[in-house]
Amino acid sequence: MQVLHMNKGEGETSYAKNSLIQKKIILNGSSMLESAIVNILWEVKPGSMGVADLGCSSGPNCLTVISKIVHMVQAASDRMGRPMPELRISLNDLPGNDFNYVFQSLPELYKKLKLDCGIKGNCYIWGLPGSFYGRLFPSHSLHFVHSSSSLHWLSQVPSGLEPCAGTHLNKEKVYISKSSSTSVVEAYQQQFHEDFSLFLRSRAKEVVAKGRMVLSFIGRRSPDPRADEACYHWELLARALMSMALDGLVEKESIDSFNTPYYAPSLEEVQYEAEKEGSFVVDCVEAFEIEWDGGETTDLKESRGTRVSKTIRAVVEPMxxxxxxxxxxxxxxxxxxxxxxxxxxxSKTRAIYINLLISFVKKD
Known part of the structure; x- marks a missing residue:
């Protein structure tokens, strides 16, 4: 929790300048986002609507999400011939997040919403630091929960893989790989199931009946956590680290003891936890591919590998x-x-992430 945050500021290695992939994921989820908001307004009819963006990070993507939600609420309210509800929007991330960047950008967002776009009604936005693996909000205070590119991060390194355990079960790797032992894979799976179960139990207490969640995160189609689509970008990062170790620039023991608190689940794993917890119904599911570099071909100044490297660096460098x-x-x-x-x-193959996009409805 202390070290998991994106690179701060607006420099060349910052998340603000290297989050194209995450932006594309947000845009791909727009139709599911709009459908959830329309259904909340139609079924729940809130006069004051609690909204949470969990794992908001910083940079332009954070405000893109909020702007989209406000516009969708306004447009849907107009179509229904109803006044726009008051919006209470919480931006959540871990305490190390660059909330200052977000707060400094809010006046311009308010101006855009109220002047340029004709947004009517009241909209209140604030930051809430803390882990979403646990309670964050009062009971029955949220109508809509959004989270994008966050839930593949675990609450901790899986138990049994920490350096203090005495032995290193995942030597020369930073995550699951094709050569990882069954015990390593099971440790990651167990940590994901514990974390996602806690996430669902926490949101079940905070979301009103018929409230909704739209969650988007890196996952996999394959039943095998060792599949390339789930872990190959980490395998290549491990290779880079091992080349540094061979040249004496990094201690090999440090590589052996490093494990990324990350897991790319299958849809079946997510649905299993939802059914077991029992408070939410899976309403809609999509799985789409996105290329490692976002599929951009306009920037000829940098190689595709450089763009991928900058994206990964912006996310993992603090850790x-x-x-x-x-x-x-x-x-x-x-x-x-x-x-x-x-x-x-x-140069040899097409490399993709699989993004899972899932809409949940809170039971009555």
Missing amino acids: MESHFHLRHETMDELFMRYAKIVDGCL
Whole structure:
């Protein structure tokens, strides 16, 4: 919780400048987002509507989500001939998130919503630091929960894989790989099931009857957690780290003891936890592919591998800084090597993420 956050600020390695993939995922979920909002307004008819964006991060994507939600509520209310409900919007992420960036951007967002776009009614936005693996809000205070590109992050490194366990079960790797043992895979699966179950139990207390959630996160179609679509980008990062170790730039023991708190679940795993918890019904499901570099072909200044490397760096650098204690120039070298390895991969094959997009309805 202390070290999991995106790169702050607006520099060249910041999340704000390297989050195209996450933006495309948000845009792909627009129709499901709108459908959920329309159904809330039609069925629940809230006069004051509680909205939460869980794992909001910082940068332009955060405000894109909020702007979309406000516009959709306004448009749906107009079509129904009803006044727009008061909106209470909570932006949630871990305490290390760059909330200052978000807060500094809010005045411009308010101006755009109220002046440029003709938004009527009251809209209140604030930040709420804390882990969504646990309670965050008062009981029955939320009508709509949104989360994009966040729930594949676990609450912790899976039990049994931490460096303090005494042995390193996942040597020379940073996540599940084709060569990972069954015990490593099961540790990751168990941690995901515990975390997602806790997420659902927490939201079940906070969301009103017939309230909705739209959750989007990296997953997989394959039943096998070792499938390339679930873990190959981590496999290549491990290769870059091992090349650094061979050159004496990183301690091999540090690689052996590093495990990413991440898991790409299958749809079946998600549905199993929802059915077991019992408070939510899965209303709609989509799984779509997105290329590692976002499929962009307009920027000829950088290789595809460099774009991928920047995206991954913006997300994982704070964790790696905390664990490996690398100097800035050594971190630069690591991600240059990673970019070259990814370029080699992309020259031979098409590399994709599988994104799961799921809409849930709270039972009466």
